[in-house]
Amino acid sequence: MDVNKRRFNILGLFKSIRTSMIFWFSLLIVTTLLIFSVISINYTEETIMNNSIDYTTRLIKQVSRDINSYITYMENISSLVVKGGDVQRYMFTETGAEDKNELYERIVTQFNTVVEVREDISNIAVVTPEREYIINDGSDSLNENVMLTDVAWYMQALEGEGSILTPSHVQHVIKNNYKWVVTLGQGIKNPKTNQNEAVFFIDLNYRLLKDLCEKNTLAANDYVFIVDQTGKIIYHPKQQLLYSGLRKEKIEEVLNCDSSYFVTEDGDQSMLYTISVEEKTGWRVVGVVSLSELMNNKQETQRLYMLTAVLLLFMAVLIAILLAGAVTKPIKELKDSMKEVEKGNFKEANVPVRFDNEIGELSKSFNGMTTRIQQLMVQNLYEQKEKRKSELKALRSQINPHFLYNTLDSIIWMAEGGKNEEVVLMTSALARLLRQSISNDNERIPLEREVEYAKSYLTIQQMRYKDKLEYEIDVAPDIKKVAIINLILQPLVENAIYHGIKYKGAKGMVKIVGYREDEKIILKVIDNGVGMDEETLTNIFDKSKAKEGSNGVGVYNVQTRIRLYYGEPYGLQFESVAGEGTTVTITIPRNYGEGRTD
Amino acid sequence: MKKYRFYVTVWAGIALVLFATAFFVYYDTEEAEKRRIIYIAKVIDEDNDFWTQLIEGVEMAAAENNLAVTVVAAESEEDYERQNELIEWAIAQNPSAVLLTPISYTETSQTALKVREAGIPLILIDSVMDVDIADSVIATDNIKLGEVEGSFMKQFATPDSQIAIIGHVKNSSTAMEREYGVRIGLGEYEKQIVDVVFCDSDYDKAYELMVELIEKHPDIDLVAGLNEYSAVGAARAIKDMQLEDKIKVAGIDSSLEEIQLLEEGVFEGIVIQKPFKMGYMGVEAATNILNGENVLKNIDSGCELITKDNLYTEENQKLLFRFRDE
Numbered sequence: 001m002d003v004n005k006r007r008f009n010i011l012g013l014f015k016s017i018r019t020s021m022i023f024w025f026s027l028l029i030v031t032t033l034l035i036f037s038v039i040s041i042n043y044t045e046e047t048i049m050n051n052s053i054d055y056t057t058r059l060i061k062q063v064s065r066d067i068n069s070y071i072t073y074m075e076n077i078s079s080l081v082v083k084g085g086d087v088q089r090y091m092f093t094e095t096g097a098e099d100k101n102e103l104y105e106r107i108v109t110q111f112n113t114v115v116e117v118r119e120d121i122s123n124i125a126v127v128t129p130e131r132e133y134i135i136n137d138g139s140d141s142l143n144e145n146v147m148l149t150d151v152a153w154y155m156q157a158l159e160g161e162g163s164i165l166t167p168s169h170v171q172h173v174i175k176n177n178y179k180w181v182v183t184l185g186q187g188i189k190n191p192k193t194n195q196n197e198a199v200f201f202i203d204l205n206y207r208l209l210k211d212l213c214e215k216n217t218l219a220a221n222d223y224v225f226i227v228d229q230t231g232k233i234i235y236h237p238k239q240q241l242l243y244s245g246l247r248k249e250k251i252e253e254v255l256n257c258d259s260s261y262f263v264t265e266d267g268d269q270s271m272l273y274t275i276s277v278e279e280k281t282g283w284r285v286v287g288v289v290s291l292s293e294l295m296n297n298k299q300e301t302q303r304l305y306m307l308t309a310v311l312l313l314f315m316a317v318l319i320a321i322l323l324a325g326a327v328t329k330p331i332k333e334l335k336d337s338m339k340e341v342e343k344g345n346f347k348e349a350n351v352p353v354r355f356d357n358e359i360g361e362l363s364k365s366f367n368g369m370t371t372r373i374q375q376l377m378v379q380n381l382y383e384q385k386e387k388r389k390s391e392l393k394a395l396r397s398q399i400n401p402h403f404l405y406n407t408l409d410s411i412i413w414m415a416e417g418g419k420n421e422e423v424v425l426m427t428s429a430l431a432r433l434l435r436q437s438i439s440n441d442n443e444r445i446p447l448e449r450e451v452e453y454a455k456s457y458l459t460i461q462q463m464r465y466k467d468k469l470e471y472e473i474d475v476a477p478d479i480k481k482v483a484i485i486n487l488i489l490q491p492l493v494e495n496a497i498y499h500g501i502k503y504k505g506a507k508g509m510v511k512i513v514g515y516r517e518d519e520k521i522i523l524k525v526i527d528n529g530v531g532m533d534e535e536t537l538t539n540i541f542d543k544s545k546a547k548e549g550s551n552g553v554g555v556y557n558v559q560t561r562i563r564l565y566y567g568e569p570y571g572l573q574f575e576s577v578a579g580e581g582t583t584v585t586i587t588i589p590r591n592y593g594e595g596r597t598d
Numbered sequence: 599m600k601k602y603r604f605y606v607t608v609w610a611g612i613a614l615v616l617f618a619t620a621f622f623v624y625y626d627t628e629e630a631e632k633r634r635i636i637y638i639a640k641v642i643d644e645d646n647d648f649w650t651q652l653i654e655g656v657e658m659a660a661a662e663n664n665l666a667v668t669v670v671a672a673e674s675e676e677d678y679e680r681q682n683e684l685i686e687w688a689i690a691q692n693p694s695a696v697l698l699t700p701i702s703y704t705e706t707s708q709t710a711l712k713v714r715e716a717g718i719p720l721i722l723i724d725s726v727m728d729v730d731i732a733d734s735v736i737a738t739d740n741i742k743l744g745e746v747e748g749s750f751m752k753q754f755a756t757p758d759s760q761i762a763i764i765g766h767v768k769n770s771s772t773a774m775e776r777e778y779g780v781r782i783g784l785g786e787y788e789k790q791i792v793d794v795v796f797c798d799s800d801y802d803k804a805y806e807l808m809v810e811l812i813e814k815h816p817d818i819d820l821v822a823g824l825n826e827y828s829a830v831g832a833a834r835a836i837k838d839m840q841l842e843d844k845i846k847v848a849g850i851d852s853s854l855e856e857i858q859l860l861e862e863g864v865f866e867g868i869v870i871q872k873p874f875k876m877g878y879m880g881v882e883a884a885t886n887i888l889n890g891e892n893v894l895k896n897i898d899s900g901c902e903l904i905t906k907d908n909l910y911t912e913e914n915q916k917l918l919f920r921f922r923d924e
Contacts, residue, residue, distance in 0.1 A: 150910075244878065246878050
């Protein structure tokens with residue numbers, strides 16, 4: 001695969017690998033947590049909903065069963081009284097007064113026992129339409145202001161078969177009573193007429209119903225209430241509030257509900273109503289559970305998930321930072337090291353190898369590579385130096401052989417002419433010249449010796465050209481000891497004589513001037529020869545063109561050697577006016593290298 | 599140095615996250631401190647259904663709204679000085695709100711003003727004062743209450759009728775308003791009111807006043823009691839003098855005795871207030887104020903006319919008889 005074709009790289013999105021890693025880690029964690037949260041919250045919600053329906057249904061069924069057995073128990077008490085015979089005999093049989101009193105006592109004792117034992121029973125009574133009555137322990141009486149025919153439940157029990165149950169009502173049939181009760185009533189048959197001619201009733205207060213409804217209460221805001229088939233309240237924990245109109249209960253919905261539960265939304269309150277119909281009484285036992293509380297659970301769960309997500313995210317970022325750090329740190333070291341190498345600083349370039357993994361391998365290879373490059377650089381430097389040395393040597397050894405012949409010729413003529421003194425002068429100058437050019441292996445020599453050399457040369461030439469050449473040397477004393485590369489003045493002097501003075505009709509003058517200018521040494525070779533035109537001046541350093549003018553190669557050599565040795569800004573500079581003369585300026589640094597080489 | 603800073607950042611981050619966790623976890627369990635309210639009633643009288651039901655309403659609403667409530671009252675319904683002391687005491691308790699049933703229309707207001715000055719919300723229940731300082735007033739519309747009684751009595755009035763009104767406490771706002779309402783309800787028969795007397799909410803005094811009235815005006819045939827004490831006291835006197843067929847009595851408020859007197863036919867009718875509702879709504883108003891919600895300045899808790907015929911209808915027995923679990 002072509003690397004360039006891979007447009008998208010997971011680490012390429014951000015500038016640093018660390019940011020990329022943190023980003024992708026976080027993305028991964030967030031996505032995972034989000035998916036998990038959604039799944040589990042939904043699952044939790046459904047489970048909680050189903051659980052609460054299950055739970056309340058079971059609870060309500062249990063309450064239903066309890067009520068059934070409670071009412072059955074009460075009916076049994078009722079049957080015991082109704083079918084026991086005592087009441088019938090007392091009410092319907094004309095017996096002697098004494099006998100009747102005895103019966104009355106028995107019944108009252110029986111009633112009293114029941115009322116005393118059962119705290120949930122408020123009243124127990126037998127009342128005939130003719131206002132004959134036995135109530136509780138016999139101390140209570142009928143409310144003389146109440147017409148029994150106006151009392152609906154009484155008439156219902158009297159006229160109906162079996163037992164009846166009222167919703168919650170105030171018992172006003174008994175004088176000074178006025179208690180809120182649920183009444184279980186049953187007609188008592190007169191055996192003679194086989195008609196109901198009295199009503200036995202038990203008033204149940206709320207103690208037991210309350211216990212039944214509250215013993216299995218769910219959460220704080222949940223409750224159980226009971227209504228009869230017409231929607232009248234049998235028991236409700238907030239009965240007083242309902243009766244005062246300060247609270248409403250969804251009784252219509254309960255009556256109209258076909259299934260065993262329904263959910264209502266009332267503002268932000270959502271309630272689950274679970275209904276169980278008790279068969280014996282037709283009462284509906286309703287359990288009310290606040291779904292908002294379940295929502296609370298849900299929110300709590302959500303918050304927990306969010307919290308976990310934040311925590312995990314934080315940990316992920318932390319790990320990503322550490323991991324990214326571990327990965328990028330050696331890479332960064334490599335990068336920094338490479339920068340040093342780029343700068344040519346090999347000493348700092350060695351990267352520590354910490355691990356035995358890919359990055360460790362990379363570091364090892366890098367270290368190997370820099371070491372190798374360093375070796376090559378050192379070798380190259382050495383070779384360059386050697387090469388330059390030999391080059392300099394080669395350039396230096398070029399002393400014009402014609403000059404040597406001509407000088408020797410001049411010496412011969414002078415010897416033949418018997419000019420001994422001059423022969424000695426010239427020969428000694430030549431000897432100095434040769435010794436200097438041959439013997440000195442040093443690349444650099446003090447400036448005074450270089451000047452001496454040029455002076456020897458000029459001496460010879462002056463003797464040869466007699467009246468044609470004059471020279472003058474003016475070098476500042478403070479630079480005489482400065483080491484410079486050798487053989488740079490003589491070729492220029494030679495050049496000035498052969499190209500400037502030689503073609504001049506009159507006597508020529510060569511002047512050597514040396515002085516210090518800041519950190520530079522300026523040497524000038526000035527002649528008042530024929531000078532050069534523009535073209536010659538521009539081509540002065542051109543090797544091939546210079547060759548035409550025979551000795552021009554000298555200028556090229558000097559320039560090349562200065563540049564080779566000292567570097568770019570130094571070298572020769574020509575100024576020339578045709579017919580007036582030429583000035584060559586040599587610029588070299590004052591202090592170079594380790595100082596003088598002598 | 600750089601490394602050091604990095605680790606400090608990391609550990610600070612961890613600490614922050616742990617702190618946030620702790621905060622989130624314990625945020626819910628941090629329970630708000632239970633607000634405390636004080637209800638200064640007129641009187642705490644176990645025998646008086648009205649005040650008992652009102653206090654029950656206060657207590658139930660407090661329970662429903664998760665408030666702690668303290669109910670205090672003077673020994674008698676006229677002792678405004680003692681009530682003023684109680685108001686001062688209540689201010690010193692620095693409750694979240696004060697509910698008050700002022701004894702006097704004129705003598706309570708200066709002390710009640712201090713409640714407002716202390717920055718405590720003030721809710722009046724059942725009665726008002728000569729200055730309008732309450733955040734909310736929950737009361738029966740007493741004029742309407744009197745009017746219902748008056749117009750009920752009107753059906754028994756003839757051009758020759760002599761009408762007496764027995765009030766409870768002279769200069770109390772309720773007595774004044776109810777009397778005014780009765781007069782409106784009586785319409786053209788208002789002129790036949792022969793006397794208005796006050797029993798200071800005392801059965802025996804009402805009884806005596808009734809006896810005196812009958813001696814003074816033997817032809818009285820219509821009597822209006824303006825509260826439970828005055829109505830029952832008057833009815834007892836009439837019953838004892840066996841004048842119940844001649845004199846028709848109407849009353850306000852209910853009690854077991856009043857209901858029995860109604861059943862017996864001494865009372866022709868009684869107009870009842872809804873004290874439980876009043877107390878309950880008073881606390882609800884306080885709760886709403888504390889929650890920063892708007893409440894109505896005046897809330898009428900309503901009234902109902904009860905006669906012997908409708909005494910035991912489902913609706914009325916809910917109003918007349920206190921529901922008790924026991």
